[in-house]
Amino acid sequence: MAGEEFVVTPWKVEGVVDYDRLIERFGTQPISDELMERLLRAAGERHHLLTRRIFFSHRDLDKVLDDWEAGRGFFLYTGRGPSGPMHIGHIIPFYFTKWLQDRFGVNVYIQLTDDEKFLEEERGLSLEETRRWAYENALDIAAVGFDPDKTFIFQDTEYIGNIYPLALKVARKINFSWVRAVFGFNHQTNIGMTFYPAIQIVPSLFEKRRCLIPAAIDQDPYWRIQRDIAESLGYYKTAAIHSKFLPPLTGPTGKMSASKPESAIYLSEDPKSVRKKIWQAYSGGQPTKELHRKLGGNPDVDVAYQWLYYFFEPDDRKVEQLREDYRAGKILSGEMKEILIEKVTKFLEEHQARREEAEEKLRLYKYEGKLAKEMWGKTYE
Amino acid sequence: MAGEEFVVTPWKVEGVVDYDRLIERFGTQPISDELMERLLRAAGERHHLLTRRIFFSHRDLDKVLDDWEAGRGFFLYTGRGPSGPMHIGHIIPFYFTKWLQDRFGVNVYIQLTDDEKFLEEERGLSLEETRRWAYENALDIAAVGFDPDKTFIFQDTEYIGNIYPLALKVARKINFSWVRAVFGFNHQTNIGMTFYPAIQIVPSLFEKRRCLIPAAIDQDPYWRIQRDIAESLGYYKTAAIHSKFLPPLTGPTGKMSASKPESAIYLSEDPKSVRKKIWQAYSGGQPTKELHRKLGGNPDVDVAYQWLYYFFEPDDRKVEQLREDYRAGKILSGEMKEILIEKVTKFLEEHQARREEAEEKLRLYKYEGKLAKEMWGKTYE
Numbered sequence: 208m209a210g211e212e213f214v215v216t217p218w219k220v221e222g223v224v225d226y227d228r229l230i231e232r233f234g235t236q237p238i239s240d241e242l243m244e245r246l247l248r249a250a251g252e253r254h255h256l257l258t259r260r261i262f263f264s265h266r267d268l269d270k271v272l273d274d275w276e277a278g279r280g281f282f283l284y285t286g287r288g289p290s291g292p293m294h295i296g297h298i299i300p301f302y303f304t305k306w307l308q309d310r311f312g313v314n315v316y317i318q319l320t321d322d323e324k325f326l327e328e329e330r331g332l333s334l335e336e337t338r339r340w341a342y343e344n345a346l347d348i349a350a351v352g353f354d355p356d357k358t359f360i361f362q363d364t365e366y367i368g369n370i371y372p373l374a375l376k377v378a379r380k381i382n383f384s385w386v387r388a389v390f391g392f393n394h395q396t397n398i399g400m401t402f403y404p405a406i407q408i409v410p411s412l413f414e415k416r417r418c419l420i421p422a423a424i425d426q427d428p429y430w431r432i433q434r435d436i437a438e439s440l441g442y443y444k445t446a447a448i449h450s451k452f453l454p455p456l457t458g459p460t461g462k463m464s465a466s467k468p469e470s471a472i473y474l475s476e477d478p479k480s481v482r483k484k485i486w487q488a489y490s491g492g493q494p495t496k497e498l499h500r501k502l503g504g505n506p507d508v509d510v511a512y513q514w515l516y517y518f519f520e521p522d523d524r525k526v527e528q529l530r531e532d533y534r535a536g537k538i539l540s541g542e543m544k545e546i547l548i549e550k551v552t553k554f555l556e557e558h559q560a561r562r563e564e565a566e567e568k569l570r571l572y573k574y575e576g577k578l579a580k581e582m583w584g585k586t587y588e
Numbered sequence: 589m590a591g592e593e594f595v596v597t598p599w600k601v602e603g604v605v606d607y608d609r610l611i612e613r614f615g616t617q618p619i620s621d622e623l624m625e626r627l628l629r630a631a632g633e634r635h636h637l638l639t640r641r642i643f644f645s646h647r648d649l650d651k652v653l654d655d656w657e658a659g660r661g662f663f664l665y666t667g668r669g670p671s672g673p674m675h676i677g678h679i680i681p682f683y684f685t686k687w688l689q690d691r692f693g694v695n696v697y698i699q700l701t702d703d704e705k706f707l708e709e710e711r712g713l714s715l716e717e718t719r720r721w722a723y724e725n726a727l728d729i730a731a732v733g734f735d736p737d738k739t740f741i742f743q744d745t746e747y748i749g750n751i752y753p754l755a756l757k758v759a760r761k762i763n764f765s766w767v768r769a770v771f772g773f774n775h776q777t778n779i780g781m782t783f784y785p786a787i788q789i790v791p792s793l794f795e796k797r798r799c800l801i802p803a804a805i806d807q808d809p810y811w812r813i814q815r816d817i818a819e820s821l822g823y824y825k826t827a828a829i830h831s832k833f834l835p836p837l838t839g840p841t842g843k844m845s846a847s848k849p850e851s852a853i854y855l856s857e858d859p860k861s862v863r864k865k866i867w868q869a870y871s872g873g874q875p876t877k878e879l880h881r882k883l884g885g886n887p888d889v890d891v892a893y894q895w896l897y898y899f900f901e902p903d904d905r906k907v908e909q910l911r912e913d914y915r916a917g918k919i920l921s922g923e924m925k926e927i928l929i930e931k932v933t934k935f936l937e938e939h940q941a942r943r944e945e946a947e948e949k950l951r952l953y954k955y956e957g958k959l960a961k962e963m964w965g966k967t968y969e
Contacts (some may be wrong), residue, residue, distance in 0.1 A: 324758050334753055334969065347903060364756070368749025372715055375703050377744070378780030383764060398767060399759030402783035480822065 216391060216426050218327060220462040226263055226451055230427075233427050234262045235449060245272055250310035255521045256303050256450070265423060266434070267446035271419045275311065281417045283307055283448070284410045286318035289340035289362075290330055293347045293473035295551070296453035296463045298558070299518050301351045304421045304448070308354055314578055315358045316410050317348060318336040322363040323407070326399040338364060347474050349565035349572055350558055356577035360569065363406055368583075370409045373587035377412075378405035380436040389428045400588050408433045410586065413444040424449035458489035475559070478552045485511060485548050489532070490539030503536035504543075519550040596806050597772060599708060601843040607644055607832055614808050616645040616830060623669060626653055628896075631691035636902045637684050637831070645805060647815070648827035652800045657694065662798045662827070662890035664688055665791045667699035670743075671711055674728045676932070677834035679842045679939070680899050682732045684831070685802045690756040695959055697791045698736055700726060704788070707780040719745060720859055728855050730946035730953055731939055737958035744787055747963075751790045754968035758793075759786035761817040770809045789814045790968065792826040799803065804829035835894050839870035856940070859933045868927050872914070873921030884917035885924075892924040900931040934959035 213222030215229060225549040230237055238246075238260065247253050249272055253329060255260050270580040271281050285304050287297065301317075309313050315441045321337040324330060332340075341362045367374075386392050386401050407429050420430060427449060436443040452462040455470035464470035472484055491509025493499035512533055529546070533539040573579055594603030596610060611618055616904040619627075619641065628634050630653055637643050652662050666685050668678065682698075689696050700722040707717040713721075724857045729741060748755075767773050767782050788810050792799040801811060808830060815825040832845040836851035842850035853865055872890030874880035884925055887893040893914055901907045910927070 209915050259791070322752070325756055326760055328760065334756060364753050365749075366745075367752040371743050371748040375706055375715060375780050378783070379707055379778045382776050383773070383777035383779060383782060387775070394763070394765035397760045398762050398764060398783045398786060399756050401764060402759070402779045405779060419914060518650070537733075576751050 209536050217428060217451050218329075218454060220425060221460075223460055224452065229424060230264050233264075233424065234431070235266055235424075235427060235447070236268075238263060238265050238268065238448075242269055242272075245269075246254060247274060248300065250307070254303070254306055255300070255523060255526075256518070259516060259526075261299075261517050262303065262421065262448050262449075262450045264449040265447060266427075266430060267417070267444065268419070268448055269534060271417055271446045272418050279374065279416055280313065280430045281311075281419050282414045283315040283351060283417050284313070284318070284413065284420050284445075285422050286407070286410075287348065288320045289337050289344045289345050290324040290327075290332060291340060291465040291471045292475060293461050295346050295514075295518075295554075296471065296474045298347060298351065298474060300423065300450055301348055304570060305351050305353055307419070307421060308357065312354075312358065314414070315353055315505065316413050317360045317362065317572075318407070318410050319345060319354075319362040320403075320407065322367075323403050324401070326397060326403055328397065328400075334364070338362070345569055345573070346562050346565045347558075349569040350562035352561065355568060355571040358570040358572050358576065359572045359578045359582045361405050361505060361582070362573075367406075368580070369585060370406070370587050373412060374409050375439055376588075377408050378402060380439065381405065381432060389432060404429055408436075411457065412587070413436065413582075414438065415442065417443045418445040420447040422447065422449065423452060425452075438583060443504055451517075453517050454510055456484055456488040456510050458510065459513075472551060472555075474555065474562070475563055476555065478556075481551050481555065482548050485544050485551065488544065490540040490544075492543075496539060499539055500536045504533045504538075504540060505535045506530045509533065509540065509543060511540070511547040514547055515543075515550065519554065540586045595649075597709075598809060601806060601829070601833060602841075604841055609615075610805060614645075614805065614812070616647055616805075616808060618647075619644060619646050619649065619829075622910050623650055624736070626650075630833075631654055631688070631837050633691060635684070635687055636907075638895060639837055639904060641679075641832075642898050643684065643694060643802065643829050645830040645866050647808075647811060648798070648825065649800070650797055652827045653797050661690075661694065662800050663694050663795045664696040665699070665794065665799050665801050666696070667701060667788070667791075668729065669701045669705045670718050670725045670726050671708075671713060672715040672846045673854045674723060674725050674855060675844055675854045676895075676899075676935075677852065677857060679728060679732065680731055680773075680834060681804060681831055686732050686734050689738065693735075694721065694738065695795070696739045697794050697954075698729060698734075698789070699740065699857040701740065701784075701788065703780070703937045705742040705782050707778060707784055709778065709781075715745070718789050721742070726954070727752070727943050728948045730950040731943035733942065734953065736952040738950060739953050739957065740963045741961045742954040742963070743954075748787075748920060750963070750967050751787070752791060754805050755786045755790050757816065757821055757969075758789050760890070761820065761959060762786065762813060766813065770813060779966045780840075785810055785813060788886060789817075793818065793821065793823045793968070794963075796823065798824045801826055801828040802831065803828070804833060806833075814967070815819065831899075834898050835891055837865055837869040837891050838896075839891065840889050852933060853936075855936065855943070857936065859937075862932050862936065863929050865964060866925050866932065869922040869925065871925075873924075874917075877920060880920055881917045884915045885921060887911045887914045890921065890924060892928040895928055896924075896931065898937065900928060908925055913948075943958055 213224050229388040319341040321341040323335040409431050430447045437444045456465045457470045489511040491505035594605050600870050653661050702718040702722040704719040743918045774782035794813050811828045828833040836844045838851045
């Protein structure tokens, strides 16, 4: 497996991702035990996405903590490319971002890149569609429960008037050669797409203090450019904390994809559909019950176990017990799936209930909350 | 001279421009006698910028007249790159545009490209500077006297929120390869600059009828792209009517340039400075008065005569008499200059007086006039 090729870009994840090699390739830092403990101490609470290294890599997280301890503060920025319905893998970083907001009491900026998803020609989405998805996705994000006075959710095509001058300043510092090298653009890439990185960089400059970006590692190329130009514009280099991808239900290759609906569970799915998809998920078990009892299963490739580990079983001791029991053949693949089905069903039930009530809240995040109001009154230049 | 190289791009005019060859190079059409007469008939009035072929080339002007005669109407769009103070060469197309508006009663959209002039790195202008120039230039444009209910003057960094969605649709149709071929961009060109053509194309789509763009011919490359994509977006191919460049005071090469202040007369100059610059202008006369009386001068290179011909002596018979008399040696170069000085001084005096009063009017053009109000209520998608 180690020799296999894998690809991670903001638009594509292919193959079995070797996260250690990705750290090298991207030039980021692994989160050391020491740094993790320092973050958890500052937060005053443990979080399994950290202790289990689902958030596994970073840039300048230590400096964020320096700033925090010195009273200079920081802010959070993350986003969503609204190209379709959100699945569980999409929402996890938002739940983690909310946890960071709760623990540190900081502002969160959430960008909905309806422009980017329209400009990506391969998707074949109209702007009307990406704008509609931006609204639908925003409801899911609102359901996460951010602080209405400290959270600003904005959609590029709506908020562009407030950020365009600063986007121009960013864009003037980036040439075609650079975005070609970083994103693999070529001469056939449309001029909207080549400009777009400027738009994704701007929110990392929303405050004159350090920005911390919790997001999947595929977004890191933007932050690399940001870090090369931010100081020359009078801002901080952004920090980032990078997550792995929740494995697709179909097995340990690539990431969940809208083109393969069986690979993911969407936030809007009902219990029946959840049960069906998880039952069909890739398993680390043996061909028969008897063999499984005898030889044990492989939790490292068992998707049900992996989902429990990544997110759905927060209790470290319980998840360790599941691993041991599965390896020992004490837990069957079907039993592991049942455990996951129960967790996912409950999670979605609660999420969906909050989403039902989220419309009002979304108005606060987008327009009428304290931070949103401030943001609509500002132009970044 | 015919073999000499010349360059005409939106950012550079060099050498002695051969306008016939430019028509071939750009693939535009010369304005035939018949088409000119048809335009003048529709306008119900002659204009020397047309009869003298200062506006010498076009795209689809005949279709504009078809539309006009069939009651479908059309609209006018022109603009200004606010990189510094405006000179006489800059304002002439605006006076012509106003004439078209007066004759046809149509809407005029005027774009101030503060973004473009910032993105052009060679200029070294800050965004604050181009925005300040946008305001200063807008006052000069307001002094021209457009119809306050049918004219919208807008500045890209202010109006972007209303046009960004449509700019994205335009941008998705244009790739790097294309803007490289049309504008000579390369891998070092910044990504704001390569995106910018989308921003300049959008106003040609402001109404669902034909747009006529009166502007200097160097802007034509944008319209070429526009014409290749407009119909696929559900809009009309734009029409254009192209002007020659008012010759620099320094002689018949290139165009007037901010880097050579002696080459141009700025709209803010006082009579003393006007007199001094015109006295120093390139002349088509002989070295001595005696030789001039004997051999006559060359009006084709005499800048004073050329300026009278291009704009400042509207009377066709008078200007023809000046040419003959100069050629015959009856008028000395100094006399020709005195005639021009009087005309330019009077023109500037009147323009400056109108500019003094233009602030109030500019508010109508930008925000509070009938068309402006409509435009601020619209988002182009």
